[in-house]
Amino acid sequence: MLPLVAACSDSGPASPEVPTTEAPSQNVSHGPFFPECGGVSDQEVVEQTRVAGLVNTAQTSVGCQWLSGGSIVGPHFSFTWFRGSPIGRERKTMELSRTSVEDISIEGHDGFMGINEDLATGVVNLCEVGIQFNDDFIEWSISFAQEPFPDACDVAKELTRQSIVNSK
């Protein structure tokens, strides 16, 4: 993509750089603390998604990722905690790439829910819920690979609800 960007007369340098978007706001207000993985256990993710053999492959300060057998072949589930990052950009990315994005409110907190339908079957195979907390937001991403599977948005909403309840 970069060479094409560089073709624009008013674009920045062609070489990769630490991104700069808007100047950091003077008064950033962070949200609550979320325990690792949003306080959701591996077992709970297995129960909600009904996928056995999940491995938590990327347990970090910004979230967790569960993959079947630890491999990217198969379903993807993740929790991500963004601290000082505009939820609007994440939503915009989804609006450019998903079947639909709508407003949602969980436990009194507002955000978005993006869904994606399988082009062939029309089944919702991916659902992502983002909920805002001041200048922070959290996101649960539920992406199934092979039917049968539960309602992806029900799973995403329930795990989001649990994470909000677990926040301090």
Add this chain to the structure above:
Amino acid sequence: MSARRALVAALAGLVVLTGCSQTVDGTAAKAGSGDVPRNNDSQRKYPNLLKECDVLTEDILAETVGADPLDIQSTFVGAVCRWQAANPAGLVDITRFWFEQGSLDNERKTSEQLGYQIENRSIAGIESFVMRPDDPNGACGVASDAVGVVGWWVNPQSPGIDACSMAIKLMELTLATRA
């Protein structure tokens, strides 16, 4: 955002990025439903939309964690990016975060609350810290002061991989690009 169908996102981004115009009526709305109100200022408001994960190429990521450049795949994109690469000793997950309204102090405070072992240090002359959770496979993260805060995590799925040196190397490469 899950990287599933990221190609579509990338293509949608291309339309916007190559337009070189402030008015892109109709083009950006190719994907998705017609119900969501769309505006044409996403390129202005979020100039790095869909580019956040491109600071280092996947070839460099793979090489840094000891994987073949062909053995890496993206799983999540946005202000947080995730990849998985295949080191001969085992699979390695890589996470990058960039919070432009975040701060190194807030990241350090969060890491302390998460119970990680923290080591303050300078990387390429930039104030940074290394964080180590109690992980049998040696998972390791690093965060540095940037426009906001930028960070890398390396999570091996098996022991015997020096995740900290890999994460620090990724940060050195990242900080070197902003000269």
